[in-house]
Amino acid sequence: MPQPHVYRTEAIVLRQRPLVDADKVCVLFTPLHGRIEAVAKGVRRTRSHLAGHVEPLTRSRFLLAKARSLDIITQAETIDAFPALHDDLDRLSRGLYAAELVDRFTDSAADGTRLYQHLLDTLHRVETADSPDLPLRWFEMRLLDDQGYRPQLQQCVRCESPLRPDGNAFSVPAGGVACPECRTGLIGRPLSGRAFKLLRFLQTAPYEQSAQVRIDAGLGRELEGHLRGAVELALDQEVRAARFVEVVRSTSADVHNGKRAAAPFVERRAQGED
Amino acid sequence: MNDPARPTGASAVTAIPLARLIEAFHRLPGIGPKSAQRLAYHVLRAPQSEAQELADALLDVKQRIRLCGLCQNLTETDPCGVCLDPARDPSIVCVVEEPLDVLAVERAAAFRGRYHVLHGHLSPMDGIGPEQIKVQELLARLGAPSPSDTAAASALIEEVILATNPNLEGEATAAYLARLLVPLGVRVSRIAHGLPIGSDVEYADERTLHQAMEHRVPLGDADGNRISVSAPPAAAAEESDRSAQPTP
Numbered sequence: 001m002p003q004p005h006v007y008r009t010e011a012i013v014l015r016q017r018p019l020v021d022a023d024k025v026c027v028l029f030t031p032l033h034g035r036i037e038a039v040a041k042g043v044r045r046t047r048s049h050l051a052g053h054v055e056p057l058t059r060s061r062f063l064l065a066k067a068r069s070l071d072i073i074t075q076a077e078t079i080d081a082f083p084a085l086h087d088d089l090d091r092l093s094r095g096l097y098a099a100e101l102v103d104r105f106t107d108s109a110a111d112g113t114r115l116y117q118h119l120l121d122t123l124h125r126v127e128t129a130d131s132p133d134l135p136l137r138w139f140e141m142r143l144l145d146d147q148g149y150r151p152q153l154q155q156c157v158r159c160e161s162p163l164r165p166d167g168n169a170f171s172v173p174a175g176g177v178a179c180p181e182c183r184t185g186l187i188g189r190p191l192s193g194r195a196f197k198l199l200r201f202l203q204t205a206p207y208e209q210s211a212q213v214r215i216d217a218g219l220g221r222e223l224e225g226h227l228r229g230a231v232e233l234a235l236d237q238e239v240r241a242a243r244f245v246e247v248v249r250s251t252s253a254d255v256h257n258g259k260r261a262a263a264p265f266v267e268r269r270a271q272g273e274d
Numbered sequence: 275m276n277d278p279a280r281p282t283g284a285s286a287v288t289a290i291p292l293a294r295l296i297e298a299f300h301r302l303p304g305i306g307p308k309s310a311q312r313l314a315y316h317v318l319r320a321p322q323s324e325a326q327e328l329a330d331a332l333l334d335v336k337q338r339i340r341l342c343g344l345c346q347n348l349t350e351t352d353p354c355g356v357c358l359d360p361a362r363d364p365s366i367v368c369v370v371e372e373p374l375d376v377l378a379v380e381r382a383a384a385f386r387g388r389y390h391v392l393h394g395h396l397s398p399m400d401g402i403g404p405e406q407i408k409v410q411e412l413l414a415r416l417g418a419p420s421p422s423d424t425a426a427a428s429a430l431i432e433e434v435i436l437a438t439n440p441n442l443e444g445e446a447t448a449a450y451l452a453r454l455l456v457p458l459g460v461r462v463s464r465i466a467h468g469l470p471i472g473s474d475v476e477y478a479d480e481r482t483l484h485q486a487m488e489h490r491v492p493l494g495d496a497d498g499n500r501i502s503v504s505a506p507p508a509a510a511a512e513e514s515d516r517s518a519q520p521t522p
């Protein structure tokens with residue numbers, strides 16, 4: 001089907017990069033056209049009408065003009081600016097992580113509409129959830145599913161016997177969990193019983209239920225390690241924003257002065273186990 | 275074999291030194307192949323002295339320009355002229371992303387403190403973190419532990435103005451710096467956000483309008499006193515305090 005000369009789409013801006021003069025290239029993720037790179041002209045100028053509507057991690061309605069190389073953004077109007085996400089460095093770092101995952105996965109994305117909805121939901125959750133990390137873990141699980149890298153969590157990746165919670169290892173290259181008998185000789189990391197149960201839960205439960213689970217800092221970090229490993233194997237490259245999440249995390253303790261834990265997941269010590 | 279002057283295709287008709295110059299111009303940012311050709315032919319037709327001048331200027335800039343040990347701006351002398359200027363207030367430091375930003379702030383002529391040039395901004399998706407820009411050097415100026423710390427320079431700084439760009443990466447950089455600087459007991463401020471002069475409210479995006487509302491400037495108080503717009507907020511507050519006091 002030939003594209004019309006000018007077309008409309010909504011999109012989430014994943015990232016930008018400078019072009020010549022005051023122009024930038026915006027990487028847009030759209031529900032129907034997938035990932036589009038388009039030129040935003042003059043957005044580095046303070047009087048640009050476009051600049052605020054094409055910032056990364058903004059959802060806008062676009063009018064795009066087909067051009068020989070990159071399409072050109074002729075109009076943009078914000079639908080959702082995710083203000084609370086932009087105003088909080090902790091949340092912003094997680095939002096960028098989600099955007100980078102989509103940016104890197106979408107060359108091969110088969111179903112753009114579904115991924116679009118997942119990203120949109122994830123950004124809203126990162127913006128409002130008590131802990132901005134759990135939405136990312138849930139999102140990573142969906143990405144792995146959609147891209148055909150669903151981790152094997154029901155039976156041992158080697159002997160295929162049903163798994164029990166303790167003594168297992170999570171082996172990224174083997175594609176899932178290895179039982180205590182098979183784990184030796186496999187590249188992998190020890191998988192705690194709690195992390196094992198949580199991974200299984202994340203794989204099947206809707207987000208709203210996953211969000212009810214109380215996750216302490218240690219468990220959060222373990223989960224993050226396993227899932228990031230799986231995602232980076234699927235991508236065959238590092239997720240760069242992960243380092244930024246670490247940098248931001250290292251500064252959150254000083255600033256929040258105990259109002260919020262430095263840990264990736266909010267620890268509710270008051271109601272917690274002792 | 276990787277000889278750029280290999281006589282194939284179009285390059286066969288271009289003399290080797292000229293091809294080399296075109297190639298060199300083409301590597302410059304924003305210069306396409308056509309512009310590179312135009313520039314190269316201009317140099318070719320120009321008098322010897324003009325070419326010499328260009329060549330000297332190129333080498334000179336590489337040999338003589340370095341970074342100021344304090345503010346990290348480009349300079350011929352270390353410390354730079356701004357850092358050495360006794361008329362400038364060493365207690366206020368304006369943090370900017372690039373040397374060109376210093377020029378822009380200087381043109382506005384409203385700032386009489388010193389600068390700190392980061393030479394970039396945090397760019398999480400490009401793997402640019404705090405180690406890739408001049409963050410350590412800023413902390414050193416504020417007396418944070420660092421081998422290059424000079425006590426004389428650090429003790430003076432009372433306020434840091436974060437003037438990174440008001441876009442996502444500039445904001446992230448400012449927010450990150452604020453987290454590092456606030457615990458050091460220094461006043462930290464961010465340049466105001468709002469609508470640019472000469473623009474239209476109608477075309478403003480949500481966030482800009484939101485920020486403009488948040489950072490609105492008072493023009494008069496509830497007692498019918500006018501408040502000067504041009505005075506900085508701190509000075510304006512002191513002024514109104516003072517004018518309120520004398521009446522017993």
Ligand SMILES: [Zn+2]
Nearest residue numbers: 156159179182
């Ligand atoms: Zn087994």
Ligand SMILES: [Zn+2]
Nearest residue numbers: 342345354357
């Ligand atoms: Zn200097």
